[in-house]
Amino acid sequence: MRRYFARKLLTYSLTFIAAVTVDWAIPRLMPGNPIDDLLARIGTRCNTREQCDAISSYFYNVFGLHKPLWVQYLTFWKALFQGNLGISVMSFPEPVSTLIKNAIPYTLGLLVPAILLSFWAGNKVGALAARRKILDNTVLPLSYTLTATPYQWLAMVLAWTFAVTWRFFPISGGYDPLRTPSWSFGFAGDLLYHWFLPFASLFLVQFGGWAIGMRNMIIYELESDYAHYLEALGAPRKLVRKYAYRNALLPQISGLALAIGAIVGGALVTEIVFGYPGVGSLILSAINNKDYFAIQGIFLFIIVGVLIANFIVDIMYVIIDPRTRIGMQGGS
Amino acid sequence: MSLRVENLKVYYRTLAGDVQALDGVTFGIADGEIMGLAGESGCGKSTLGNSLIYLSGRMKYVDGSVELDNKELPIADMHEMDRFRYKEVSIIPQYAMSALNPTRKIGKMAKEIIESRGVDYHSILPEFTRRLELVGLSDDVLRMFSLELSGGMKQRAVMVLSTLLNPSLLIADEITSALDVSTQKAVAEMLVEFRDRGFVKSMMVVTHDLSILHQIADTILVMYAGHLAEKAAAEVIINNPRHPYTRLLISSLPEVGVTYAKKRLTGIAGTPPALLHPPTGCRFKERCPLAFEKCVEQPPFIEVDKGHFVACWKEI
Amino acid sequence: MLKIDRVTKVYKVGTFGGDEMTAVRDVSFDVNPGEVISLIGESGSGKTTVGRMILRLASVSGGSITYNGVDISTLKGRKLKSYYADVQGVFQDPFSSYNPIFKADRVFKMIKDAYFPGMSKAEWRSKLGASLEAVTLDPVQVLNKFPHQLSGGQLQRLLIARALLLDIRILIADEIISMLDASTRIDVLNLLGELKSRGLGIIFITHDLSLGNYISEKTVILRRGLIVEMGATEKVFGNPTHPYTKMLLASVPQLHRKWDEVAKELEVSDDLLIDPDAAKRVYESVGEILAPDALDSVLVETESDHVVRYSPEEAKEKMKSPAKEKKKSPPARKRG
Amino acid sequence: MTRSDQKHDGLATGASTAAVASGAAGGAAVDVPSPKVRTINRRFEFLYFAIRNNKLILGLSIVIICFLIAIIGPLLAKYSPFQYTTSYWSPPSSRHWFGTTQDGRDVYAQFAAGMRSAFLIGTIGGVIASVVAMLVGFTAGYRAGIVDEILSMVTNIFLVIPAFAVLLVIAGFLHNVSIPVEGLLVGLLSWPWAARALRAQTFSLVARDFIGMARLSAQNSWRIIFREIAPNMSSYLFMMFILLFGGAILISATIDFIGLGPQFTFTLGKMMNEAQTNSGLLLGMWWWFIPPGIAITAIVGGLYIMNVGLDEVFNPRLREM
Amino acid sequence: MVSRRKMAIAIGVMVVTLVALVAASMGGASTKAARNHTLITGGKQWGTVNGYNVYNGQYATGAVGLVYETLMRYDPLTDKYIPWLATSAGFSGKTYTITVRSGIKWSDGSALTAADVAYTLNLGQYATASWHTLWAKTGGATASGDNVTMTFTGTPNYQEFQNAIWNIPIVQKAQWSAGVHSASDVTTFLADPTKVPIGTGPYTLDHSGTGDGTVKVEYSRKDSWWATSIGEPMPQPLVIDDLVNSSNNIALGLVIHGDEDLNNNYLPGITKLLSSGYGIVTYFSKPPYNLAANTAWLVPNTKRAPMNNASFRRALAYAINVNQVVVGDYGNLVQKADSTGLLSVWKKYINTSLTKKYGFKYSPSKAVSILKSAGFKKKGKWFVQPNGKSIKLGLIVPQGWSDWMTAINMMSADFRKVGINVTASYPANFFTLRNAGKFDLLIDNSAQISDTPWTYYNYMFNQPILSQQTFANFGRYTNNTAWGLSKALNAVPVHSTAAMNKVISKIQKITLTQMPLIPLWYNGVWAQMNNTVWTNWPAGASSRHYFPCMWNGYFQMTAIDTIANVKAK
DSSP states (O other), X not given: OHHHHHHHHHXXXXXXXXXXXXXXXXXXXXXXXXXXXXXXXXXXXXXXXXXXXXXXXXXXXXXXXXXXXXXXXXXXXXXXXXXXXXBOSTTTTSBHHHHHHHHHHHHXXXXXXXXXXXXXXXXXXXXXHHHOHHHHHHHHXXXXXXXXXXXXXXXXXXXXXXXXXXXXXXXXXXXXXXXXXXXXXXXXXXXXXXXXXXXHHHHHHHHHHHHHHHHHHHHHHHTSHHHXXXXXXXXXXXXXXXXXXXXXXXXXXXXXXHHHHHHHHHHHHHHHHHTOTTHHXXXXXXXXXXXXXHHHHHHHHHHHHHHHHHHXXXXXHHHHOHHHHHHHTTOO | OOEEEEEEEEEEEETTEEEEEEEEEEXXXXXXXXXXXXXXXXXXXXXHHHHTTOOOTTEEEEEEEEEETTEEOOTTOTTGGGGTBTTTEEEXXXXXXXXXXXXXXXXXXXXXXXXXXXXXXXXXHHHHHHHHHHTTOOGGGGGSBGGGSOHHHHHHHHHXXXXXXXXXXXXXXXXXXXXXXXXXHHHHHHHHHHHHTTSSSEEEEEOSOHHHHHHHOSEEEEEETTEEEEEEEHXXXXXXXXXXXXXXXXXXXXXXXXXXXXXXXXXXXSOOOOSSSOOXXXXXXXXXXXXXXXXXXXXXXXXXXXXXXXXXXXXX | OXXXXXXXXXXXXXXXXXXXEEEEEEEEEEEOTTOEEEEEOOTTSSHHHHHHHHTTSSOOSEEEEEETTEEGGGOOHHHHHHHHHHEEEEOSOTTTTSOTTSOTTHHHHHHHXXXXXXXXXXXXXXXXXXXXXXTTOOHHHHTTOOGGGSOHHHHHHHHHHHHHTTTOSEEEEESTTTTSOHHHHHHHHHHHHHHHHTTOEEEEEESOHHHHHHHOSEEEEEETTEEEEXXXXXXXXXXXXXXXXXXXXXXXXXXSSOHHHHHXXXXXXXXXXXXXXXXXXXXXXXXXXOOGGGGGOEEEEEETTEEEEEOHHHHHHHHHOOSOOOOOOOOOOOOO | OOHXXXXXXXXXXXXXXHHHHHHHSOOOOOOOSOGGGGGSOHHHHHHHHHHHOHHHHHHHHHHHHHHXXXXXXXXXXXXXTTOOOSOOSOOSOSSSTTOBOTTSOBHHHHHHHHHHHHHHHHHHHHHHHHHHHHHHHHHHHHHOHHHHHHHHHHHHHHHHSOHHHHHHHHHHHSXXXXXXXXXXXXXXXXXXXXXXXXXXXXHHHHTSHHHHHHHHTTOOHHHIIIIIIHHHTHHHHHHHHHHHHHHHHHHHHHHHHHTOSOSSSOOHHHHHHHXXXXXXXXXXXXXHHHHHHHHHHHHHHHHHHHHHHHXXXXXXXXXXX | OHHHHHHHXXXXXXXXXXXXXXXXXXXXXXXXXXXXXXXXXXXXXXXXXOOOOTTSTTOOTTXXXXXXXXXXXXXXXXXXXXXXXXXXXXXXXXXXXXXXXXXXXXXXSOBOOHHHHHHHHHGGGSTTSTTHHHHHTEEEEXXXXXXXXXXXXXXXXXXXXXXXXXXXXXXXXXXXXXXXXXXXXXXXXXXXXXXXXXXXXXXXXXXXXXXTSSSEEEEEEOSOOGGGGGTOOOOSOSEEEEEEEOOHHHHHHHHHTTOOSEEOSOXXXXXXXXXXXXXXXXXXXXXXXXXXXXXXXXXXOTTSTTTTOHHHHHHHHHHOOHHHIIIIITTTSSEXXXXXXXXXXGGGGOOHHHHHHHOOOOOHHHHXXXXXHTTOEEEXXXXXXXXXXXXXXXXXXXXXXXXXXXXXXXXXXXXXXXXXXXXXXXXXXXXXXXXXXXXXXXXXXXXXXXXXXXXXXXXXXXXXXXXXOOSSOTTOOOOHHHHHHHHHHHTSOTXXXXXXXXXXXXXXXXXXXXXSSEEEEEEEOOOEEETTTEEOOOOTXXXXXXXXXXXXXXXXXXXXXXXXXXXXX
């Protein structure tokens, strides 16, 4: 068990180190310079050259870009461990970590329910579809369509249908801007109201994937030896399917671990479509504003988030699958 | 007679057409009898074993009837057959090592399957553990996953589970082929023990290994290319075979003590016929050294001696 | 010619190879032209590993395998190629030995490409014909066919023919007949016998004692990577000494003798089903891994051309009186 | 890794889960009555099932139709995708089949060009990802040992890093990503699941005796990998390529949607991006953003369905269902 | 069938939730102020609201104007300065004297004094202050009584100084002197959100409403505002919410739904919606719909050939079909620029006889003939330079600026039609390329509307050319005469129109003949207003001639009048 986690931890650490290094290197390898962009933004207030030079050297200092690269790299790490992701250019002088902190609740609020509910519902419906021809003939094509749909497009279609044409839901935002965030039912309701469409589009795309996966896995499981054995002993179909479902769920869970990265990507673009104030919208404005520090910070945050999510799924898998659990305890 | 099979025909559906894997077999197994079913691969012996309990997707019931304890087995009806499975007919499958659900503890799986057949698990549990002990397994295995058992342990667990409801007929399908000689012997002797203790009334042991059957079977039924070739008491088949195929088969088996230098054995020339379009008449005639004109007709499976059935024109 | 000298194989298992599993331990024997050696053992005995090490399909962890005085683990490139021109193998599963998507005679083509690139078509055809004839195969029946269109016996014989193309000296036959039907396996076995008489050295790996007995001059009984008994075949089978050998012999299903008769004769207890505890013990001893105290056991030559493994104490006794020993060795100890 | 992991490796999305996994499962263990029955030619058998598999036919038809649009579509366009005409915001008409954008460009022309781009990027991304996956997977599976350890670690690292986020960052910093560059990036980031699946497959194939036979025939490693192992996985490789192809289209559409894609070529994602940023949604210009999404869904969905069909064709166990 | 039951339950739960959601959102609207007391604006604030430091270029929308105020305001529509915190401000000789209005109170209740003004102006000692170079030419500001004076050591930069005066927000000495001790403090002070900025304007920042600043910045009206005493109406909105903008598209949605009363995004297609019943209005009801804010220029890099050739630059000017951009790209939301590039505010400075003589208009054939007579030759499809070298130029704009991206696509097509090989692209590092002079052609509009054309000419001719040009003369045009004239213009006192015109005419001849920059169109003061909740918006057809715009610098022009005059419906 310890060895298993040691290995996982090693993978994750290496991933993290690689990600941090890439993250640090990319903006420094690319053409362009964040300070130029920052100055361009402030440009209207900067009327003479001396003044602009003074400001630019000031910003070079603030962002530590005047130091040798290796110092910058070490500083980057040091700052990272202090939870310091640098200062945002677009929201100067706000720290990037604050920007991310503000955006997290929205992204998690979208992602977690969407992942869990779609996983649960997709698997259930997929299992039902494997059982019933009618369902199979309806759910399956629908699922294929959904899972092949780009997240952003489904989001656009939902927004167009339910927010623009029918006006059932708001087009954008995390809550009615006139409201002040508070612990009230009114505000909670408003949050949910704004949450629903982005959630629905994330949910639907993933749902399709899980449903198909489960449907196909079940069919495989039903062809396995233990299923045939049960059938030969006259066990009712229900029991056989129950076993098949349980066992088919395991690869689905490991599939979940692999899919998390893609789902996060989907959530980002969905947020963008709906102007949902999460990490996705944040990274878009960071990119549009060439806010290197924010881009770096958000990227790292996403990596860490995905690593944590993967780790949770790993643990879940270990708990659910006796094979890995026993294998880890050094059993036979 | 515990089991009575009449003119059973079960074919395999393939692209090219039906493979006549089991083409009209008639035989019986008496109460308390262990019948060995032997033959080369592809002779239809597993098809016969399986068709008595579970016709898989590609198997097609064509003709014939099966009677167990004077009750007709609805082998062609997947659903109807459920009533008889496990309780009346049971199987230790070829894939016994992988027959256990990998994600259920063995006890729990047993409970679920037994209760699904309307039997109270708790009342049967003492007997279950007793039998597990008999085969050298402690009741700890009930709290284990199949992963935690060795191959032999899994096989024994399946043997006990399969026979727990004291079926009238047990089909043991190639259960010793993948085992080492020492384990093979233990498992084979266990089968006998199960019969002796009345866990099962009668048994059909499907294997390609005649020497195993000689050790444990009361009678041996030899199949060739979907047809029955010979059936007799085990000793008779081994020591006094009458079908040319059986004879050639036995004479080609090396034994401890026989050496290449001293006694050169020979195999049977040729290969078994394809069953997609099987030859008419005796299906062995192409390889048979004794074949003559009459062999173009299919020889009947006839009792030539008491309890000794042969399908060969030369023996009639 | 081929000398296996205190060969050990350790597999690394577990994460980062943290654990070790010794599959073969201190195995030594020689193979000479015109001689068949049977390596007999149950699964996990290391018999296949020995074969794979000789064929350089597995590396050697300890000891050495030398061919004509050259350590084969040093062979590379052209030298390895010429080693394979002398030493070849045939494996257990005939269907697995052929790439299922290519025609079966591709195995010949590979040999031609590697060893006879310049040979003319006609010359090659006659060489191939000779090889096929040696294994009694009709070229018309077997050439230009997919593996699944041929029977197991035909496939195994094709593989032997493939080895014969190279004018080999040593053939490793790893369980080559265990997956064949009873009606054809004896023919393949007889073929090995013929090759032997042509001067080939054959290592015949099997779990079936009767087959080893049928064909070989020398027998090596392996258990959990260790040689427990070894010697001339008639001595090993005629006078089985190690309890494991006896147990194996007693377990072989025989056509004309029942198990109890053999057991009685060999003094192997056969009470496992009567007494659950006994049953347990037998199973556990079969499934048991190498007992630690077996490590200091030694091979003792009990008679000429017959060595048996004993514990150190017994060995001392044996050394003193190497005469016909019939005493049972203590039962294998269970691991704590 | 547990066995089940290996079996079900490589699942970029839930859908591909089973599709890939199914490819991994071995042949059927049915008691085939006689070896002679198998004499039916495999190719014939494949074709027989292929032309009778509705899913394969349906998926393939969709993909072929899309492909034809990509090939012929641009030839039929009366305008260039970047050409500004004088009819702005117009809904579909006989002059502009798919209507025009707010600045008067022909949506059909953009759509047709976008279809071409989609197939191009799918091909580039799919090929690159397949090649990397094959190199890594084959090597790791064939070499085993320390090489395997290292490659697996690298694979796992790439597997956990969300490719999309990396692409976002790289594309955000690179300016003017062309379709080939975008395809390259997508390809270089989407191989890991395939590599892992291939590794498991190779692992099981290496244990097969014909590999040993090839070695005994003095064949070198690469020869064995590409002449013995790879051909055995051709169906699997093909299905893997299909999934990578579809995946590349989806990922690139997302990148393009964020506005980080190619500037001088039209892609379906770029169309959605322009429709979104120019408020096509709010202005009710459905003809602008509906077609590209339908096209992507059709291509990718068609590929998925095709894949399941192929799976059923290649894998006898699934045929009865 | 347990699973089916679970399914049913699940679907049930989801339906109930959904219904609850809709109900919740339709019912209880418990906002702080009723909608008809709340003015919702948006369009300026991109990204998070970050800080209220008005000397940092990205201060929260409205911080200057609603909270902080300036000494003077300037109304470009009438070309008049409006005394604001100062009752008067102007030069007498080299001394600039400011008389601070009495009776003005800071939001903490204390009075605005000359000391506050002097303190603010003396922040110019720090290099990060925008008026640092101006300040350095003076002996600093000194306060005496209600007056603050600054005395120049040489010729005063009249134009520049006057421009600065109405752009410097006045801060409270007591609050700022506590925290500002260095150059960096000037731009970062008050970053701490718990510190309420103390200003003189009609509104105060409401931290509780602003929250984390990711959604909006909220202002609450003060009960009293000094400006009512000079006839300014008390603004009606009790609350102003300026929403954080994430995309034009979302902004449009808000405007359509009446959820944003005033929006200052560039919203393509807004004209389509003017008559569609959403209640949306613009300043003008017909083209160009909006007032002009600045000139978009085509900037040729004069350090590269053939852009160093004035004839070539002229040919470029003739080749561009600006009308196509105006109609096709902008949907008539902008206007074609005058040949001088000067905004209509500066009409009085345009020498029409010069523009008649040297002005250019779209004419591909003229472009070709100019090129030919300047020695350019056609080689196949493309023109080559007189020395035979080929011409292959890039035209760039920043990535993501969609209207400009479309514009350069259209323009490069125009150039290619003439035979000049130009390719459009949108590099991510646009600003780096621009500042370093690594480009052929680009579009820029850095110079904004102001009280003096000097800002434009400073932008055009600023010298010397450095390795990094951060704010002006991106084309690196070196013309000492022109630069000298620009400096001379700076030294002409404000309001001396005749003296200014004399200098400007000379400059105009240079701009029209040498074409260091090619004026393209006037970017608009994008403003779409919704009449659903608030009315009385500025309109060209009414007497309310104000800038309906929340951009930086526009409050002290006339935007504050927009706020003061809106009325609840």
